[in-house]
Amino acid sequence: MKTKRILALLMAVLMVIGLAACGESKPAEPAADGAAEAIKIGATGPLTGGAAIYGMAVKNGATIAVEELNAKGGMQIAFNMEDDTHDPEKAENAYNALVDWGMQLMMGTVTSSPAEVTSADAYADRYFFLTPSASSTNVIDGKDNVFQMCFTDPNQGSGAAQYIAENNMAKDVAIIWKNDDSYSTGIRETFTAKAAEVGLNIVADVTFTDATATDFTVQIAKCQEAGAELVFLPIYYTPASLIFSQASTTGYAPIWFGVDGMDGILTLEGFDTALAEGVYVLTPYSADADTALNKNFVEKYQAAYGEIPNQFAADAYDCMYAIYAAMEKAGITADMSHEEICEAMVAQFTSMTFDGLTGSNMTWGADGAVSKMPNAVIIKDGAYVGM
């Protein structure tokens, strides 16, 4: 009995010490590193797991930007990306690891569900937060220091409906969406609302979940029976690849219309890109854009990683440059605390205009959402072609 009590006491003491250590390390570390050191920018994203293609693209894009910026010789950046495997719980750990590292601002979390967790932390702890690609509105809602480089999901949905109607692509439209995923449901909701407004008929509205993401024959058949000329796919590319191959065996060939989650389908190993021929993707970035900025980026990316950069890589590259521009204007130095940096950056982001790979004249509202124009690209001969 007595030993138990002593043990409990010991545990309690250890826990208190542990907590105290946690509290201390935050402000202490940046100061210890000295003023002339690099500014520490942290990020979390899926570097392993099913969504790793997005995390890796962000890491690669950001790394290229950091190398270019550091080569300028001025303000130096140290970039550290922790793996969250697209899992909200692991994102929390990854965030804490970054805080222990001495992070001063955050270039976001790559995917939406984990970003909802880390952005809430960053809001409470006052770290400036700019995500390249977490597009759910829950990420920015009610958080003054959280910004997005990508469109919010609602924008993607209504943007897609608008685009389809404006270009007279189809009248009868079907949707195949994933009803256990906040990204997919978010886009589908605004798409449906906008579709009613612009006079598109939604003739079929079918779903799948993680557990049923293998067999799509029924969903495809329902779209076909309903006579849909266009099928809207607010989903990621992995299930989309299955849908394309299963539709091809039944001989159904509508216009397929995807959003940014479709990005990645062309680099899927072993995928017959002919199946994705003619697929429309609503994305703010296409790698074949004919600008000096983009050509430089694509060349460097290909040399370093052996593949064509996707939208996530471009978003990350833009994030780094936008942060750098804002930091320069605000006169941020490496010895400032993350709270000071946060306030200065929020002031900059709500007032500045930024030109990057994924759009020109980008501005941010106080709600954290970006305003830029989406473009549709079409897949031709295994590559994205701008419209």
Next chain:
Amino acid sequence: MSFLNYLVSGLSLGSVYAIIALGYTMVYGIAKMLNFAHGDVIMIGSYVCFFAVMRYNMNPFLGVLIAVVLCTLLGITIEKLAYKPLRSAPSLAVLITAIGVSYFLQNTAQLLWTPNPKVFNSIVGNGSVQLGALSVSYVTILTIAACVIIMIVLTMFINKTKMGKAMRAVSEDKGAAQLMGIDVNRTISTTFAIGSGLAAIAGVLLCSAYPTLTPTTGAMPGIKAFTAAVFGGIGSIPGAFLGGLLLGVIENLAKAYISTQFSDAIVFGVLIIVLLVKPAGLLGKQTREKV
């Protein structure tokens, strides 16, 4: 698409569940343990076949053969290293170990082959046979045929061979079987070997029909197949076959005629009703607990 088409695609999905469920049910029936790593052996089998066929340009059937051999070896190794030392441990410990093995395999696959999905090209091509308004793909025919053949061969093996007899004996009473001179350890190892070999075939068929391959490919079908095995009566080979087919057909018909959003709820609802009426599953043996 007509009712018949929905039925055929349901049968195709169900056959894949059934082949996986056969592996679950055999191991459970004989070793009395739930091998939750079964789904991941399927994934390993698919990767082996993928690399054999896509990277080394082997004949697809040679690829399947290599996958079967490697998975059989893998199954025996897993059994030796992870389950055999726990033979006399409580079944809960073995269950947890099985979950551990499952995660171990998934993460190893992720390290070896990266998490990026790979597209598995069907081993029999993408063609289909047209029967009136009904179009049946080669993969569907192959899957259903493979499933029926495997079920018949397994039933014969269990009922006609000496090893099969030993398996039935071990399943009835381990202690008594040992006293009768049956090598229980070897029997259980053989069961694992057969189950894992089947997993390789299931993997190849699964990925031929639904061609995206990731380190977690086996996890969800594994759970579904386990459900199918329970549905049909776990431990019963014809039960696993029937359970798998029914699960696939119910899932697809529910999607087609009721709602795509509720298809899973309907499948599991049916399972609950079946288990309420027949607690041992459709073809399971009703055993009275001796008190």
